[in-house]
Amino acid sequence: MSQVLSCAFGRSPRPRSFACARLAPFRDPGSCLPLPGAFAQALPRYPLASQGDQALAFQFARPAPGPPLKGRGCTVGAMSDNQPRVTVDGAIGQIDATQVPRYGGEPTFARLPRLSDVKSADVAILGVPFDSGVSYRPGARFGPGHIRESSRLLRPYNPAADVSPFAVQQVADAGDLGVNPFNIDEAITTVERGARDLLERVPRVLTLGGDHTIALPLLRAVSAVHGPVAVVHFDAHLDTWDTYFGAAYTHGTPFRRAFEESLLDPSACMHVGTRGPLYDAADLTGDAAVGFQILPATEAEHLGTRGMIEAIAARVTDRPVYVSVDVDVLDPAFAPGTGTPEAGGLTSRELLAVLRSFANLNLVGADIVEVAPAYDHAQITGIAAAHVGYDLLSALALRKA
Ligand code: MN
Numbered sequence: 001m002s003q004v005l006s007c008a009f010g011r012s013p014r015p016r017s018f019a020c021a022r023l024a025p026f027r028d029p030g031s032c033l034p035l036p037g038a039f040a041q042a043l044p045r046y047p048l049a050s051q052g053d054q055a056l057a058f059q060f061a062r063p064a065p066g067p068p069l070k071g072r073g074c075t076v077g078a079m080s081d082n083q084p085r086v087t088v089d090g091a092i093g094q095i096d097a098t099q100v101p102r103y104g105g106e107p108t109f110a111r112l113p114r115l116s117d118v119k120s121a122d123v124a125i126l127g128v129p130f131d132s133g134v135s136y137r138p139g140a141r142f143g144p145g146h147i148r149e150s151s152r153l154l155r156p157y158n159p160a161a162d163v164s165p166f167a168v169q170q171v172a173d174a175g176d177l178g179v180n181p182f183n184i185d186e187a188i189t190t191v192e193r194g195a196r197d198l199l200e201r202v203p204r205v206l207t208l209g210g211d212h213t214i215a216l217p218l219l220r221a222v223s224a225v226h227g228p229v230a231v232v233h234f235d236a237h238l239d240t241w242d243t244y245f246g247a248a249y250t251h252g253t254p255f256r257r258a259f260e261e262s263l264l265d266p267s268a269c270m271h272v273g274t275r276g277p278l279y280d281a282a283d284l285t286g287d288a289a290v291g292f293q294i295l296p297a298t299e300a301e302h303l304g305t306r307g308m309i310e311a312i313a314a315r316v317t318d319r320p321v322y323v324s325v326d327v328d329v330l331d332p333a334f335a336p337g338t339g340t341p342e343a344g345g346l347t348s349r350e351l352l353a354v355l356r357s358f359a360n361l362n363l364v365g366a367d368i369v370e371v372a373p374a375y376d377h378a379q380i381t382g383i384a385a386a387h388v389g390y391d392l393l394s395a396l397a398l399r400k401a
């Protein structure tokens with residue numbers, strides 16, 4: 001008999017068959033099912049510090065022997081961490097925080113299962129630790145790990161959206177891609193190939209960067225599936241410049257390259273939250289020529305959140321939408337840990353409200369980029385980025401529900 005424990009999350013306003021799975025026999029916490037291709041080498045292995053966390057977690061919640069639980073094609077007993085998880089209608093969710101404290105256990109996004117531990121997934125979280133395309137402060141290569149570490153406090157139910165994003169859909173962490181820090185062209189190829197491979201197995205991917213260079217190969221992979229996409233680009237910057245120091249592939253140029261490669265629907269793209277000084281007024285005309293409409297940060301106050309939501313929805317309509325969130329769209333007060341901060345940005349409350357509204361859009365992919373933890377304090381930026389991911393996942397869940 002499978003052992004199923006009642007769970008505090010049964011208090012959810014939406015009655016669901018919440019159950020916390022007590023897992024099958026203890027195995028080596030470091031063991032992990034193999035992943036194909038690039039992901040096998042890319043998945044992080046958790047060395048001494050993290051295994052220490054695991055040892056702590058097992059003190060709190062040593063799994064009881066028993067046969068594996070089954071549900072929705074997933075065999076819970078195959079989990080590499082053997083920790084009690086919140087499972088709902090077969091979706092394998094987070095490590096149960098009522099049994100294992102949030103500061104323990106594996107640092108996957110929101111303490112969700114690894115992709116290698118579920119038979120199928122609706123959404124994969126993919127890390128791209130790459131920042132060789134930056135023009136100012138480096139450090140976004142540490143973004144994926146920082147966002148994951150900052151996501152430990154995310155809970156199963158999102159009251160603002162009235163949805164449990166890890167219950168309505170199976171979300172899993174695919175680990176990091178192994179990208180070359182010394183060769184941008186090769187790195188771009190690796191990201192494109194990794195994203196294409198992943199999209200053959202999982203319909204939606206949420207990528208954690210990494211600098212904004214990675215949006216180009218991610219858009220190549222997404223548009224190969226969906227055709228040219230409407231990009232809703234949250235950023236202080238346009239990122240449609242041509243070259244920088246003669247280089248075509250940088251974190252300030254991905255959307256111009258994407259336009260040139262016909263990855264975008266130029267009748268439906270939009271920048272949100274741009275601000276700050278430009279090189280020249282011609283930057284704006286050049287930007288309009290590649291298909292972007294601008295909703296600058298200065299308009300956010302006049303339009304309000306509702307006006308921003310309506311403006312975006314009117315621009316993209318029912319087209320396939322790719323959302324790219326450069327965390328510097330937030331004011332440095334809300335996101336100090338980034339490479340090119342600009343004063344006068346959005347609040348995290350504004351950004352999250354707008355993202356939640358994307359439940360009404362045909363969201364086909366998203367990224368969160370430019371989180372640079374060396375400039376972060378008290379995880380301010382990491383927590384904001386984790387919540388950006390949570391509300392994007394909630395929007396996907398609402399669309400699916
Ligand atoms: Mn930016």
Ligand code: MN
Nearest residue numbers: 212235239326
């Ligand atoms: Mn950017």
